[in-house]
Amino acid sequence: MPGAYVYLFIAILTETIGTTALQASHQFTRLAPSLLVVVAYGASFWFMAMALKTMPVGLVYAIWSGLGIVFIAMIGYLVFQQRLDLPAVLGIGLIMAGIVVIQLFSQTTHH
Numbered sequence: 074m075p076g077a078y079v080y081l082f083i084a085i086l087t088e089t090i091g092t093t094a095l096q097a098s099h100q101f102t103r104l105a106p107s108l109l110v111v112v113a114y115g116a117s118f119w120f121m122a123m124a125l126k127t128m129p130v131g132l133v134y135a136i137w138s139g140l141g142i143v144f145i146a147m148i149g150y151l152v153f154q155q156r157l158d159l160p161a162v163l164g165i166g167l168i169m170a171g172i173v174v175i176q177l178f179s180q181t182t183h184h
Contacts (some may be wrong), residue, residue, distance in 0.1 A: 077127045084120035085137055087113045089144040096153060132181050139168045 091113030098106035124133050146165055149155035157165070175181070 077124045080120045080123040081128070081133060081136060084117045084124060085140045085144070087120060088117035088137065088141050089148065091117060092141070092145050093148050093152070096149075129181055132175065132179070135175060136172055139172045142168055 091110050094106040094109035094113060097103065098110055101107045101110075121133060121137060143165055146157060146161075150157065
């Protein structure tokens with residue numbers, strides 16, 4: 074199972090890189106970021122598939138999408154100067170709380 078979490082973490086990182094490149098591609102009008110989108114998303118799905126060999130799809134997708142949201146919100150703030158209002162921050166906090174609950178209390182994670 075620890076190897077699956079490594080694959081999942083790499084999937085999250087590459088998805089975050091792909092989404093950041095998507096913003097930088099300016100709707101696919103810039104070649105280098107556009108190519109990075111395709112490569113990063115491809116890598117992300119491959120690593121997610123590797124995690125799915127031993128982890129349930131619902132758990133993998135919940136962690137992948139939840140942490141992806143958090144990371145992209147942080148990158149949006151730091152790199153693209155995109156501000157979030159209080160409801161958005163609270164909602165992202167609830168997503169993080171959900172991931173923590175899954176990791177600490179769910180029997181699905183096979184601790």
